[in-house]
Amino acid sequence: MTALLVQTLNGLAAASSLFLVAVGLSLIFGVTRIVNFAHGSFYMLGVYIAYSVATYFGNAFGFWGGVLAAGVAVALLGVIVEVAILRRIYAAPELLQLIATFALVLIIKDAALYIWGPEDLLGPRAPGFTGAVEIFGRPFPTYDLLLIVLGVAMLFALTTFIKRTRFGLLLRAATEDREMTDALGVNQKLLFTAVFALGCFLAGFGGALQLPREPATLNMDLNIIADVFVVVVIGGLGSLYGAFVAAVIISLVKAYCIGLGNVAMFGVEFEFSKLTLVAEFIVMALVLVFKPNGLFGRPFSHPRASEVIETPIGKPSNVQYATLLVGLMLAASLPLVFDEYTSVLATDVLIFALFAASLGLIIGTAGLGSFGHAAYFGLGAYGAALAAKAGFGFAPSLVCGVALSLTASIVFGWFCVRLSGTYMAMLTLAFAQIVWSIVFQWDAVTGGSNGIVGVWPPELFSDRDNFYWLALALCGAGVLFCWWIVYTPLGYALRASRDSQVKAHAIGLSVMRLQWAAFALAGALGGVAGAIYAFSKGSISPDVSAIPRSVDALVMVLLGGINTLLGPVVGAAVFTWLQDTLARSTEYWRAVLGAIILLLVMVFPKGIVGSIQSLTASMKKRSAA
Amino acid sequence: MKTKSFLLAALIAAVGLPASAQSTIKIGEINSYKAQPAFLEPYKKGWELAQDEINAAGGVNGKKLETIFRDDNATPGDAVRVAEELVSREKVALVSGTFLSNVGLAVGDFAKQRKVLFIASEPLTDKLTWATGNDYTFRLRANTAMQTAMLVPEAAKLNKKRWGIVYPNYEYGQSAANWFKKYMTSQSTSGIEFVEQAAPLGKIDAGSVVQAMLDAKVDAVFNVTFGADLQKFVREGNTRGLFTNRPVVSLLSGEPEYLDTLKDETPAGWIVTGYPVMEINTPEHKAFRDAYQKKYNDYPRLGSVVGYATVKSIAAMLKKSGSTDVAKMQGAMKNLEVMSPFGKITWRAQDHQSTMGAYVGKLAKKDGKGVMVDWRYVDGKTVQPTDDEVKRLRASAK
Amino acid sequence: MTPALDILGLKKSFGGVAAVKGIDFNVNAGEAVALIGPNGAGKTTCFNLINGQLKPDAGSVSLFGENITSRSPEALFRAGVARTFQITATFATMTVRENVQLALMSHNGSATKVFCFATSQHAARADVLLNDVGLQSQSSRPCAELAYGDLKRLELAVALANDPRLLLMDEPTAGMSPQERDGLMQLALTVCRERKLALLFTEHDMDVVFKFADRIIVMNRGRLIAQGRPDEVRANEEVRKVYLGSTHV
Ligand SMILES: Nc1ncnc2c1ncn2[C@@H]1O[C@H](COP(=O)(O)OP(=O)(O)OP(=O)(O)O)[C@@H](O)[C@H]1O
């Protein structure tokens, strides 16, 4: 019993800094609707800056000053980022800020590597809070007690601040009703910058407070970002109390899992500590299934700039058919002109093009959010690999992979389409993480973290050029199918559900079922990509369904241009090629990749294809006039 | 080379000319440079030091060694693509490197499929040379089973009944925990109990884990965590008194990569495997350390040794084979003897595992820094399973 | 004769606000009925309750004697209910014709086909409907470019695509010139008479109401305060009070 109580305290201490970071993200999202991937990076910078200041001065002033300085410095950086980058692309389609912040993640990581070096940096203990006190007969760190108090204090400080100040009023107004803030005549630009700075301050401050508990490492950004998203979503987007309660719930669940350790149940030994890998995502999935807007969230009126920019599609024109034919012929002749490795790289491009195109079907045509598309890529890959290992032939294995991802997307989709907006996107992420953790832990079947090796295609296709042609045929067919769908009644019905849900209902369309169908279809096509991927590499491991792969797909779609046919394909090609080229020729390739993506986002705010299209359209208009 | 467009490379390939003048031997090196810089930056330095030494001495078989470094983005898929590039476009004689076990296994399987030689330097998974071992894959570093076996005699000597095991929740941690349980159970006459804590890699909730160990009333701890998890575990353990009167046996914690970070937090008395870099004064290590310090104005880390020994092994192999023919190189790798900074190592024929060992000793604090004391070198060949066992383990491999 | 639409004791509140407080009325086939009342009276809420967009707290809605309370909008569309929206709702990324075609596809149960081009479906019929509402010249324009009045017309064409038995029009002529209003309402009335469909519309323009409605139902603050022939309603004291200051009445 006392063990349980002490674990509760452990959980509360862990919840404190999680809360601070998460509440920052929640405020930013509430007001600006930006899904800020770089929030984890700001947190990481907080830890590093606090480390530098604390070790430079080496005394109590250095430590506590460093904690504050970290918050302020990160807030300043936030202002720069908001003014220099994000502000320029608020008018762009929703989610585009997402890839801008993703680019920032890459840049900040390399910057931290450059400034602080590769080694982990363990900070000093907090002056005055170095030891432990006896609680229930167990030594408990005094710093953890301080953290608990600080967490609660910050909750009250923030609530009071938001309740009592004019800034708080505006902040609440902007979160709850955008039109109202417009009506209040608020300087929206200033409000956005201020909120972004506040959120960043909290991230940096929360990070700095972790300094006595964990070393500054270059992996902190991605390690925390998923947790933070989860907290924000469980609590309800934009909700202060929600973030606090969610942080506490998650931390407690983890602490109890650890406290339980190995338990024999029904004669089977069960290791609860292993659950800590996915505990937060299981909690999130459960919460969202029962409370579609999180614990304390309200349904969001509508996302900012949700208006879709897309010209009517109609039927493919002769020019389009001709272009397609020429494109296919060029693609098919690629191995005849270029070397073997070009075929290898182009095979990757094809696979990711299909993966991105299938995601484009969901987020473009159907207008639904998905942050977890890698689940279906991964299941396609694992389904195919496991079938191949079980002795199935090449084609049947591909079918098995697709069947697995289709099944999963049907099941997951059923839950996901009941939600909307960012909540839905986060539920897809939760499912993807659950898939990932099963694959990661089920050693006996999936090979655990090592994955499965020896998944090669038959002799004929072990030639890289032949495999490329095969991939061109399969992925090409998949991409064409994605395109085709857009022209069909189903595609129109999907776009109708996206453009105006009430109207779609009123003309007799079952919006939810349509979206479910789109989800299942996209999952299956993502599975095709995954299955081919497995055979192109000969081996797979859990990273095929991990978060970075989902993010890559999002970046490809948005970079190329959401709501354009060609966008995902172009995005996949550009992203894959860039990564391959940069990783080969520069040392700080990650930062360069980030900078190029940022540049592309600035130059092509509607995605590469989208921006070129509207440019040519406006040129046509001008010449016609 | 980089600035030349791939069109040119393609043209050359198309006419069937050899891609480069044959005055150098190209080695393809694949690693997670961006994902694991703490290990791999010193690794690359060690690598380049060895290559410079060899080339300064005239190279191998009259040719200079040239390494093409590639980042694998820490994913097996990218690693395989990069390997394709190295083999087909750069025409490297062999591929080498890798840090993560899943990446190592993927490149190993690629090597088998494409019939190229792969010298894995760092990945620790047992499977690389056993369950999924193959004719084309060789590995330098002592695998997880060997690393664990080095500590088992010390752990057994402690005569403790109830062991807490803390490990990162992925294959390396699971495998180490399993070997430990297996070896310990087979060593002891009275029953031994184990209490396990699996922590997500890089995200250990150290306070809770330490608390759980205390509540479980363990007599001793076997630690497998490393990196950030280790630092967190140590600090919480120190604060909460987990390590007072409770011996700890710990994998890899004596490596400078980790001790440098722990500094005055270093838990004295832990029995660890590691690398007491400043105290090994064998001629071969002293020469290595001096050369490294001279070139980089920094002391070597374990990564430096791994990179250095990999290149030295490759050079020795090439000298022995006298050619870059794959079959000849495969043959030369078997029973190859090389002088490494840790002394002479042998690349075993039966499982393609080198006998490079590690140092076992105790942690201590000296001038606010962590050091290893009472250490001794454990030769890798003394902690290998029997040849019969190896044969059985490799049975499923082809 | 069973009325086309029969409403009994319909109630709906949002949190604390009671928007519709128990009302009864009916509409017969071939009859045009106007539902009027000041802003916030509960007219749109009534429409939302009838076409299934909202679920009533109490009461029932019957269509030709069949209880259709709380059915989904999709199901009611199949049952022959069509509506237009006060705040126009169209599919902005499609052309005018495509909007109508999609409604036709849905009506014919072919909106989930995947082996044909959407734009080849029911093109001729769509053109007829667009011609009826006077949008033939705009049929290939992106819907996002249309003027407000044209959007209203498009909404009517889309609603008629369902060949409805009950047509609900929420302020169909807002934003139109007087001539346009008459044209549109005349069309709706013709369809109503010819196909014997029940037409229920809300309207703030009293000229339109008195000119086209066979019967008028007046709501205020969620209650039905009067109903009857236009001249009866015009004479009603309470209606006059509600519309005090409004010179139209
Ligand atoms: N979704 C909703 N949530 C909360 N209140 C609502 C909602 N919809 C309508 N109301 C309220 O119900 C009442 C009736 O609104 P309704 O839109 O039905 O009026 P109306 O008669 O159509 O008015 P108008 O002539 O302005 O269109 C109003 O007080 C309105 O604020």
Ligand SMILES: [Mg+2]
């Ligand atoms: Mg209304």
